[in-house]
Amino acid sequence: MSQQPPTKRLAVIGTGVIGNGWIARALGRGWDVVACDPAPGAEARTRSAVKQAWPSLERLGLAEGADPGRLTFVDSLETAVADADLVQENVPERLELKRQILAKLDAAADPQTLIGSSTSGFKPSDLQQDCAKAPGRVIVAHPFNPVYLLPLVELVGGEATTHGQTERARALYQQLAMRPLVVRREIEGHIADRLMEALWREALHLVNDGVATTEEIDAAVVYGCGLRWSLMGTFLTFHLAGGDGGMRHMLAQFGPALKLPWTKLEAPELTDELIAKVAAGCEQQAAGRSVAELEARRDEFLVRLLALVEEYWPEAEGLKGHI
Template sequence: MAQVAAIVGGGVIGGGWAARFLLNGWDVRVFDPDPEAERKIGEVLANARRSLPGLSDVPLPSEGRLSLHSDLSEAVRGASWIQESVPERLDIKHKVFASIQAACDAGAVIGSSTSGFKPSELQEGAADPGQIMVAHPFNPVYLLPLIELVTTPANEAARIAQAKAVIQGVGMYPLHIRKEIDAHVADRFLEAVWREALWLVKDGIATTEEIDNAIRYGFGIRWAQMGLFETYRVAGGEAGMKHFMAQFGPALKWPWTRLMDVPDFTDELVDLIAGQSDEQSGARSIRELERIRDNNLVSMMRALKAQDWGAGALLNAHDSGLRQEAGLSGTVDTIGDLSQPLLTLDRAVPLDWSDYNGHMTESRYLDAFAQSTDRFMEIIGCDADYIASGGSYFTAETHIRHLDEALAGDRIAVRTQLILGQGKKLHLFHRMYRGDTLIATGEHFLLHVDLKTRRPTPPSDKIEAAMARIAKAQSALGYPEGAGAAIRAPQ
């Protein structure tokens, strides 16, 4: 049975939390008195469905059930995770926590999305202070993995471990902050940059667009994959962090910044910044900007996945657990029924697989079929260890037929039939489906090679035996329609 999360407050952050849980298989109940809540959450969820699944190379769990509730008690009763995302007023939060604790299960975790209040402030006057902790996300919650988990001595170790397990279970990273401080950790950095940016605009040094360019074309993308200290360690060269500190440490005494001096928020300053921002971005709607943001974030994080670095390493670890649940692991000895084409790929089409026509680009069909071939090789025993020992398969010929299209966010699956697996020859036929619709086929002829000589050679006896088992089991399937075909001139 699906786990249940209750979201109290369905704005931008609450809607993002709802999408994150929902798309990771949780049933989600949302309480929000806003009459527009259903529409707003629906729009956030539409963006999440389009982008989040593409971060994974295996399918996410089946989507949970979403329900909206006008009664807070009804929404939180039976939920194991309750996320408060109401306005940043302590009196409102205390009132909401009292109502939640009057109805929720004693074992539930109550997380607050607050960006500024300390957990001890949230816990004041609570019936069970240890149930409440800060779980501060970053927008969009359904894509960005960081959660600042801020606790006090009132939060028992078992409850903290429970919270960490839930956060990790939906593909996020709990940064446990054990000593509370106003605005936690990440927002204190953001505030420092924000203060300095306000002065740069007010003093006419740079426009809003120029400041954004300084970040996104420079240190921002660098920070995205290494953070602050590791970036500076690299900047120190071979001499390392000590050299960097010695070289740039004295600069801290120079009057470069005005971080301790905040400009007055006058109408003139607000109008100046708002006007420049409108000129910079006003031609696009918020939804357009969100989709551009999501495209960029997915592309960056998927690039980091290829390097198994930063947020990409976190995504790979999450995929590892999903892969087993999806039946995309194991060998010929463990995967069960061999008589039908074998599931070798099951995933969503990521944003960066789309072309100028809006559908999956031509090269990605080959990419998907190549991944399917790799998975089939694992099934028969040609895995990483075998390849490291000096044997592998090289593709000699490929033929792809495009029968229908797939769009970003569509879930595709590939099932693979063994046409021939004997001696050095391996002949595979892949069928790609979107639901029940066949959208492409890929026929691949491979030869087993010795990686030292780079010449064809028979595989190991174990691989020969595995191919023979599959060939025998699939012998009744017959020759696939479309196999052996060539491009024909139109009649």
């Protein structure tokens, strides 16, 4: 009879949208989870978020032993990290606050315990600055919302991080059914957010300049590039645009257009008028549906889409050993 692997324990520090996503994912993979958040009502909000996410996790496939009851809330960071196999920090995106919390986690946790920060923009070397015990184990582990469904996690080591620590992180996040992408060197915003921010800036300019509404821009993504990106990403999509000549022909044909001033690198100023346009457009698109209703619709779609992506891209051939 095969022996079951020992249960893993995740400590989650900060239980906003991202923290709760980590909690739901870990519970769905059969892990024990210990959470810590001093905000009033945090535990009730987390248990509600897990309850809402659970049907999607069931459709995706629960691991043996998966149970929302394996979540415990504690009052102190020290208690949270005790006996944890992995610590995930999700406090607000303020560098000084993150440094302060990560220093406390580093001091409290076993030196072999990995500490991942969900930061979307800060570099790990900056996050490690105040960690005196084992700074190298403090890394960036940046997920994507909803964390309980989307499998990508960007792993970035800092100046003090060893290859062995990065590889241990990769193995742990794979046990959470994540697709770890090890970023080759530190850069603000990592990889995926830099790409998304570029598109976001252009979208804001198009709204600000009266070229398109929020709904029209979303339709352009959903029915155009977004469909192809789900399977091929950016580069392989353009490789096909070159016909039989592939990327070489595409760059020869369309490369010069990259120098044309089609795009704007800087974001527009967020004036009251632009904020009103964007907010009103989104509210019109929501058509009276609550955020919870939209999240449920999104999750149902993502579960079905993930199954299709896995069917067509199961091996990730070009990223073996990297993702």
